[in-house]
Amino acid sequence: MYLRFTSRTNADGTVVRYVALAHNRRVDGRIKPDVLMNLGRVDQVDVAGLRRLAASINKHFGDGDELADGTEAGLAAGGAPLEVIDARPVGATWLLDGLWQQLEVGAAVRSATDGRRFTTNMERVLFALVANRAVAPMSKLSAAEWVGEDAAIPGLSVMDEDQAYRAMDLLVDADTHALVQQAVFFAVADLLNLEVDLLFFDTTSTYFERDEEDDGEEAFRRLGHSKDHRPDLPQIVIGLAVTREGIPVRCWCWPGNTNDQQVLAEVKDDLRGWKLGRVITVVDRGFTSADNLAYLRRAGGHYIAGMRLRDGNPLVTQVLSRQGRYQQVKDNLRVKEVRVDGHDARFVVCHNPEQAERDRQQRDQAIARLQVELARIAEQRARDARRRRGDKTRAGNQAAHVRAECALRDHPSLGRWLTQQPNGRLKVNTAKVKAEQRLDGKYLIATSDPHISAEDAALGYKNLAEAERGFRDLKSTLLLRPVFHRLEHRIRAHVLICWLALLLTRIAERSADLSWRNINRQLGRITQVTLAGPAGTVTQTTPINSEQKAIYQALSIQPPARITVFDPHPNTPATLGRA
Numbered sequence: 001m002y003l004r005f006t007s008r009t010n011a012d013g014t015v016v017r018y019v020a021l022a023h024n025r026r027v028d029g030r031i032k033p034d035v036l037m038n039l040g041r042v043d044q045v046d047v048a049g050l051r052r053l054a055a056s057i058n059k060h061f062g063d064g065d066e067l068a069d070g071t072e073a074g075l076a077a078g079g080a081p082l083e084v085i086d087a088r089p090v091g092a093t094w095l096l097d098g099l100w101q102q103l104e105v106g107a108a109v110r111s112a113t114d115g116r117r118f119t120t121n122m123e124r125v126l127f128a129l130v131a132n133r134a135v136a137p138m139s140k141l142s143a144a145e146w147v148g149e150d151a152a153i154p155g156l157s158v159m160d161e162d163q164a165y166r167a168m169d170l171l172v173d174a175d176t177h178a179l180v181q182q183a184v185f186f187a188v189a190d191l192l193n194l195e196v197d198l199l200f201f202d203t204t205s206t207y208f209e210r211d212e213e214d215d216g217e218e219a220f221r222r223l224g225h226s227k228d229h230r231p232d233l234p235q236i237v238i239g240l241a242v243t244r245e246g247i248p249v250r251c252w253c254w255p256g257n258t259n260d261q262q263v264l265a266e267v268k269d270d271l272r273g274w275k276l277g278r279v280i281t282v283v284d285r286g287f288t289s290a291d292n293l294a295y296l297r298r299a300g301g302h303y304i305a306g307m308r309l310r311d312g313n314p315l316v317t318q319v320l321s322r323q324g325r326y327q328q329v330k331d332n333l334r335v336k337e338v339r340v341d342g343h344d345a346r347f348v349v350c351h352n353p354e355q356a357e358r359d360r361q362q363r364d365q366a367i368a369r370l371q372v373e374l375a376r377i378a379e380q381r382a383r384d385a386r387r388r389r390g391d392k393t394r395a396g397n398q399a400a401h402v403r404a405e406c407a408l409r410d411h412p413s414l415g416r417w418l419t420q421q422p423n424g425r426l427k428v429n430t431a432k433v434k435a436e437q438r439l440d441g442k443y444l445i446a447t448s449d450p451h452i453s454a455e456d457a458a459l460g461y462k463n464l465a466e467a468e469r470g471f472r473d474l475k476s477t478l479l480l481r482p483v484f485h486r487l488e489h490r491i492r493a494h495v496l497i498c499w500l501a502l503l504l505t506r507i508a509e510r511s512a513d514l515s516w517r518n519i520n521r522q523l524g525r526i527t528q529v530t531l532a533g534p535a536g537t538v539t540q541t542t543p544i545n546s547e548q549k550a551i552y553q554a555l556s557i558q559p560p561a562r563i564t565v566f567d568p569h570p571n572t573p574a575t576l577g578r579a
Contacts, residue, residue, distance in 0.1 A: 090560055096131045304452075353441060374427070
């Protein structure tokens with residue numbers, strides 16, 4: 001590493017000299033100079049100090065045998081060894097910051113606040129919270145320590161808990177009418193050239209580790225139907241709309257006692273103002289009431305909706321009884337379209353042969369287990385019948401047999417295959433078994449779109465798994481729970497931060513064709529090292545390998561510069577911006 005000098009002659013004949021930090025590298029057997037950083041005009045910098053600092057860097061890295069003349073002069077002038085004073089991972093946060101700048105999230109928040117005071121620091125704090133959620137999710141208090149001690153956040157060296165809460169409050173205020181989410185999503189649509197023709201919507205719940213729900217009619221943390229199987233804890237309901245590529249469009253939050261059937265009209269109205277064009281909304285079986293489906297058709301909209309097969313709906317029974325030939329769509333998917341007189345909706349019966357075989361095996365195993373248990377109870381009951389009527393053992397065994405039968409009847413997976421006879425004894429419900437055999441591997445969907453093909457409708461409905469995958473990532477990778485907040489606006493801010501983190505990670509996954517777990521692991525190996533000594537301070541980034549470089553190239557983001565701080569005065573380090 002050495003100082004490289006260049007000169008330029010002006011029109012008036014004066015010569016201006018410039019200095020840059022450079023090093024030589026071998027390319028195809030030839031030495032090629034590589035400029036690491038331009039340092040400015042010679043008459044405006046301390047050249048002697050820069051020589052000493054370059055000499056210290058070379059001495060620290062053991063490059064003394066290949067020093068240029070200028071560097072040797074710097075060593076002679078008193079270059080001293082450098083000491084590592086800080087080292088932090090920078091690769092993943094640098095990538096997320098590049099996406100953050102491309103999507104103009106900070107500008108979206110500023111425009112939504114109608115000219116309110118919004119400093120760059122608050123925008124950086126908000127980004128730090130989102131980056132922390134994606135890279136190493138933790139509480140807001142721990143996130144403040146993470147920024148100051150463990151992570152390299154471009155433009156932010158330190159933050160405290162109060163700043164984190166102010167940034168959360170600002171985000172909620174700016175997104176009162178989803179203006180931030182709308183601006184960010186359209187930036188994503190432009191960046192990725194998305195076509196929002198199918199919109200997938202689903203809901204989930206997340207609970208709070210407390211014994212009682214909030215009081216009052218406007219309470220937010222309420223008891224309700226828990227999709228996390230924790231009905232004993234208060235919760236909130238979260239809605240998520242995604243595109244067919246899995247890119248989050250918008251999120252919603254409702255009180256924990258909200259029913260799925262109540263929210264679809266609100267979702268439809270909220271997205272209508274976004275003017276997304278002709279959109280087909282894809283929903284699961286929990287939203288398919290007649291009123292909801294009719295509402296989705298307002299203003300020229302259409303739907304693809306799952307239908308319940310086992311609720312005794314005569315329309316479903318009529319559709320399933322229709323004869324017809326299946327069309328092969330994929331190895332594990334066959335479809336059959338059915339039209340019913342008096343209904344303008346089209347019905348598509350889908351059949352998965354592999355799932356049908358799994359259903360058959362699981363049912364056969366359950367019935368075999370039941371038959372063994374019922375035979376055991378009958379054998380013991382027959383043996384006890386030969387005992388004397390007054391025998392206490394006989395009475396105790398009879399009570400045990402009754403308890404065993406009750407346990408079978410109330411079993412969550414085995415009880416559905418049993419029926420109770422007039423004498424109180426249990427037996428396998430053969431009619432139920434035959435009815436389930438006809439449903440093996442099948443599911444039914446309905447669509448109001450007259451133009452979409454049965455194959456596209458079936459494949460579109462299967463993509464509803466993207467919304468479910470978003471919820472899984474929110475709860476596992478991004479650690480939506482536990483929620484360390486009790487105020488409603490802070491809870492909403494927490495969900496919004498998780499939504500922004502999910503959005504950035506989904507874009508990274510789609511562009512790099514890698515999972516976020518692998519991207520985070522690869523880029524987490526890029527470290528920003530700060531060296532200091534009597535000659536000055538330098539912050540250098542470790543070299544990136546071909547895999548890391550490919551990730552940055554896939555997202556059109558410039559990797560971190562090799563040198564981000566170069567200051568011959570140790571007391572006044574000058575941090576450079578994004579290269």
